[in-house]
Amino acid sequence: MKFTTLLTSAAAIAALVLAGATSASAESTLEIVKKRGHVRCQVGPASPGFYFLDSKGDWQGLDVTVCQAVAAAIFGDPTKLEIQSVSSQARFTSLANGDSDLLSRTATWTMSRDTQLGIDFLTPNFYDGQGFTVRKESGITSALELKGAKVCVTSGTTTESNLADFSRTHDLNISAVTFEDFNVRDETYLQGGCDAVTADKSALAGNLAAFPVPGDHLILPDTLSKEPLAPAVRHGDNQWADIVRWSEFAMVNAEELGITSANVDDMRANSKNPSIRRVLGVEGNIHEGIGLDKDWAYNIIKLVGNYGEVYEKYIGDGENAIGIPRAGSANALWTKGGLMYSPPMR
Amino acid sequence: MxxxxxxxxxxxxxxxxxxxxxxxxxxxxxxxxxxxxxxxxxxxxxxxxxxxxxxxxxxDGVWIAETRRECFKINIDGACWAGVIAWLDNIFYGRYPREELWRINLGGLLLILWMLPLWLPRVRGKIFVGLSVVALYPFLAGYLFSGGEKGIFMQVMITAAIVGLAVNVANAVTGYFNRGSLSSFILRKIGKSDAPEKQQRNILLAILLIAFVAVFVWQMGWVVENVTWTKWGGLFLTFVIAGIGIASALPGGIILALGRRSKLPVVSVLSTAFIELFRSVPLITVLFMATTMFPLFVPEGFVLNKLVQVIIAVCLFNACYIAEIVRAGLQAIPKGQYEGAHTIGLGYWGAMGLIIMPQALKHMIPNIVGSFIGLLKDTTLVSIIGLFDILNILRAISKDTPWIGLHKEPLVFGAILFFIICFAMSKYSRHLEAKLATGHKN
Incomplete structure (x- = not known):
């Protein structure tokens, strides 16, 4: 690696010379973003339902709505975004070195990532857990029956190590067959190369819907792991973290209060509920501490939607959604037994 | 008898x-x-x-459907080409705004128009065509593709490019119809063919200047919307990276090869070190270094965009490979050729440019084109660092909700596309060899 170090040092020196007088300033992320005119938001190489390109070349998905919400809160325009698609190997470096302002890409919030990588995870926007898909004809109804089974898994993620832990804990002697690409993994499973597939349940449901005959397969009820999928920002800029966190909360809060993108104008004009009036900036001054306009939450709800709306559109029952029911899951509102809970906005 | x-x-x-x-x-x-x-x-x-x-x-293939599920309903065993068809714009242009696609098409057309004289018979000044396309076209295309505000330097270069293109085309037209070169044609038309050479030159320069000023004034009002590089993708991005790589790798490689064979120790050692270092590292490592490590070493706020970093990395990497090919060509030239060149009074550059290099390059055409085909295919590595080149776009189809899991058909389509392009390149190289094989037929 001597050469590569040499190369980068040379490049760094050249860049320093080029950059000239522009010294590293202590500008806040919000100032940088406002000056640049758009938010740099990092997603991954595409994951159905969460971040994917559509045939018109636009990024869509549940995680993309977090980016859009932040852009709407700052600029009043959810398209003031540069979506960066970064490989999972480079994702945290890219955030830490300032390439991205925000990471929103089904990254699991773990203690080591939160405390060792110079980044901070915010509120999970999706609670996932690892599970198994098996063929119905195999007669398997519980993960504990997978003794000695061959299980297809994508490599390089927490999924692989969770599988190994699970196998060891329950003495199942599972052999993992690893793949880089989930398509090849599923293809192998469909052709009988594995007895089961393991991945986060959301992904399993999305992929299962795309099998030639979905009815022949079954997602086992067991959940191997906790996967709180959360956006993340660089460590140390608390104001920026606040903006992203409260943009997320605004969407959850709006759902709780019954504000949708369709009725938000009506609510702003006519609602007498003080909670709604505070969220929409009609009364109170909740926007002052966060450094945004009075309309920030109104813009998010109007232009992006509340959490329930975007969930249905991309994950739930919408026409183009991957079809994971929300009722009874951890992603339901806390009032319906789920974990989606926003602190009060007052 | x-x-x-x-x-x-x-x-x-x-x-x-x-x-x-x-x-x-x-x-x-x-x-x-x-x-x-x-x-x-x-x-x-x-x-x-x-x-x-x-x-x-x-x-069994399904050509018309709205979703993959519909494909399954029509024929569960066949290929679902409908998904590839729905994504064709993405495959060719990436995320480029749909109402701006004419800019990419126009850029491609201009390039063909510019290069066309190279293949036409009777056209003079083909070296000028080649040089001008390498030196000027990138500015015109660069602005056409990215748009936005133009600095004064860009304005001058764009003007120069448009004038250069016009001169090329006019020259090709007069040449093709047997009217001689453009300059002689103009002089004949205005009845100055017999004027002294100095006066002729002044007239031509004046015409050029007027054209330059006119185009400059026109282009000041010509502004196209800015499209950031993050929206570039698909086959277009592959062509941009490979095109710049190919256009710069050959001159870079020739310089490095000459440097390596130079008698000046500093030049020779530096060239050798550069070549050997880049050749001993895989391209993907160079790409990763360029994109993920580079930002750590520069002050916050200074950003060289990722596409530029990638292009520089690809150019340097391929220049080293071309350098070794050129060096092989140089070594195959008998010593007599060098000595012969010197005896007729040519210096180093004269001998290289007129005697040695033309022969060396001619011998090495199969290798050079082979390396270019390799470069075109290597550009798909940029998908690993997150650029949406054609491979990454093809793989993204399987993640678009209506087409979830559709991954074989796009890759087959990509394979066919690559085959057509690479086969055309290889055919062209054979044609070039045949055309240049003068006096070396065994």
Missing amino acids: EYVRTKDTPTRKPPLNESSLLGWLKINLFDTLFSSVLTILVLIAIFFAVKSLWIWGIS
Whole structure:
């Protein structure tokens, strides 16, 4: 690696010379973003339902709505975004070195990532857990029956190590067959190369819907792991973290209060509920501490939607959604037994 | 004299097994029992491979559907081409705004228009065509593709490019219709063909200047919307990276090769070190270094965009490979050629430019084109660092909700596309070899 170090040092020196007088300033992320005119938001190489390109070349998905919400809160325009698609190997470096302002890409919030990588995870926007898909004809109804089974898994993620832990804990002697690409993994499973597939349940449901005959397969009820999928920002800029966190909360809060993108104008004009009036900036001054306009939450709800709306559109029952029911899951509102809970906005 | 034949013997037909189709088959495919068996086995294998491909792709293929689920309903065993068709814009142009696609098409057309004179007979000044396309076209295309505000330097270069293009086209037209070069044609038209050379030159310069000023004034009002590089993608991005890589790798490689063979120790050692270092590192490492490590070493806020970093990395990397090919070509030139060049009074650059390099490059065309084809295919590595080149776009289809899991068909389509492009390049290289093979036919 001597050469590569040499190369980068040379490049760094050249860049320093080029950059000239522009010294590293202590500008806040919000100032940088406002000056640049758009938010740099990092997603991954595409994951159905969460971040994917559509045939018109636009990024869509549940995680993309977090980016859009932040852009709407700052600029009043959810398209003031540069979506960066970064490989999972480079994702945290890219955030830490300032390439991205925000990471929103089904990254699991773990203690080591939160405390060792110079980044901070915010509120999970999706609670996932690892599970198994098996063929119905195999007669398997519980993960504990997978003794000695061959299980297809994508490599390089927490999924692989969770599988190994699970196998060891329950003495199942599972052999993992690893793949880089989930398509090849599923293809192998469909052709009988594995007895089961393991991945986060959301992904399993999305992929299962795309099998030639979905009815022949079954997602086992067991959940191997906790996967709180959360956006993340660089460590140390608390104001920026606040903006992203409260943009997320605004969407959850709006759902709780019954504000949708369709009725938000009506609510702003006519609602007498003080909670709604505070969220929409009609009364109170909740926007002052966060450094945004009075309309920030109104813009998010109007232009992006509340959490329930975007969930249905991309994950739930919408026409183009991957079809994971929300009722009874951890992603339901806390009032319906789920974990989606926003602190009060007052 | 009676032994001398006065008439030719009548020509006889070649033996049957030399001329007829059956004879050819007998000699080439069914010569012995062993080769007959082999032939039949291979034919059977080809038949089954083609048949199953045909059934999957053509006879069972689904061409019109809204989603993959619909494809399954129509024919569960066939290929679902509908998804590829729905994504064609993405595959060719990436995320480029749909209402701005004409800019990419225009850029491509201009390039073809600019290069066309190279293949036309009777056109003079082909070296000028080649040089101007490498030196000027990138500015015009660069602005056309990215748009936004133009600095004064860009304005001058864009003007120069437009004038250069116009001169090229006009020159090609006059040349093709046997009217001589553009300058002689103009002079004849205004009745100055017999004027002294100095006056002729001044007239031509004045015309050029007027054209330059006119175009400059026009282009000041010409502004196209800014499209950031993050929206570039698909085959377009692949062509941009490979095109710049190819255009700069050859001159870079020649310089490095000459440097490596130089008698000046500093130049030679530096060139050798550069070549060896880049050649001993995989391209993907160079790409990762360029994109993920580089930002750590520069002050916050200073950003060289990722596409530029990637292009620089690709250019440097390929220049080193071309350098070694050129060096091989140089070493194949007999010493007599060098000595001969010197005896007629040519210096180093004269000898290289007029005698040695043309021969060396001609010999090395297959290798150079081979390396360029490799470069084109290597550009798909940029998908690993997150650029949406054609490979990444093709893979993204399987993650678009209506087409979840559709991954074989896009890759097959990509393979066909790459085959067409690479095969065309390889054919062109054969054509070039044949055209340049003067006096070396054995």
